Amino acid sequence: MKRPSFISLITAFSIFNMGLASAHQPVELGSKNTRADQGPILVDGTVSFALRANFTKANQERGFRASLKQGELLNFEYLIIDKAPENKMPLSKLPTVTITAPDGVKRVVKFTERTNFYEPYGRTNYLYLARFSSTAVEGIYNFSIKSKAKASITVSTGSKETFGQVFQPRVCPNIEQQQTPTVTNAEAATLIGMKKDTASSCAAKLNWIYRIGQEDDQLFALTRDYRLDRVTVVIKNGLITNSLVG
Structure with a gap:
């Protein structure tokens, strides 16, 4: 089953690499984003984002956060490129993803499928390993990714095809000052x-x-x-x- 939201995200990667603006933003999780609370913050968790994590060995960690309102949908997808070494790995050797909700409830993402997906813009074959949606509670969701071997994965969140803002960790947000602000x-x-x-x-x-x-x-x-x-x-x-x- 092909998901239009992910096609849009992959389009974002292609356009991003050409140096053009796109409403669907790719986010690279680097060595400074080793925990969720050190990772970028997706200001609106319903907006489509594609996040790439590259690991060179076991026990490396990456993380990010997403803000959602009560009753909104948390959409999540886990993908790998359909080529070695990832597509040859046992599932037990691929990075794990743990999602912690604002109320402290944790969910370890389980691999529930192995569905082929051809992305025409980059002419790349992917495999979906997990996809799900759930109703959100108000607050910040923490996403923690931990490697078990050398591997690269892509995770995507959200479904709304519009521009999404990203705050960087430990950086005072560049927002308009208000006399009586409403802090998000x-x-x-x-x-x-x-x-x-x-x-x-x-x-x-x-x-x-x-x-x-x-x-x-x-x-x-x-x-x-x-x-x-x-x-x-x-x-x-x-x-x-x-x-x-x-």
Whole structure:
């Protein structure tokens, strides 16, 4: 079964390689993206993205994040190019993908098919190994990929064929400043991994209210009101380890 969404994603790779803009963005997961909380953030998880992960040996890790709203669909696909060494590998030797939902529920992606797919733009044969959709809960989804041997895979998320924004980890988002801002989950997540002074400066620059919920072993008393212009952070050893709206 051919999926139009993936055709569009592969088109994005072809256009990207020609240096042209495309509404369907490829994302390369590099050596700096070794955990989900160190990976890029897909601002709208319903938009089509294709993410490529290359591994040179076992036990290497890559990760990324995607923001979804309550009731939206989480769409996920796992593919390999239909050529050696990947198509000769036992499934047990291919990289594993673990998806952690905002409520902490984990799902290890299981290989449920081996479906041929010819991508005409790059004239490349692929194999679908897994495809599924599920109803999302509000928040940031974490995707963790771990290798078991030298291999390359492509995973795709979303289905909406429109331009998608990507925030980089530990980089203050380049967004329009507002007098009374509404902080999104994706924007708040950019603070994770920052030094605490850098995170505080970023929040001040964007007119966010910034408060510390916990620093190392010290818990702080907080009001229970929920504010869309505020982030609450957790700090360990001088770094932001969690950042939530409210």
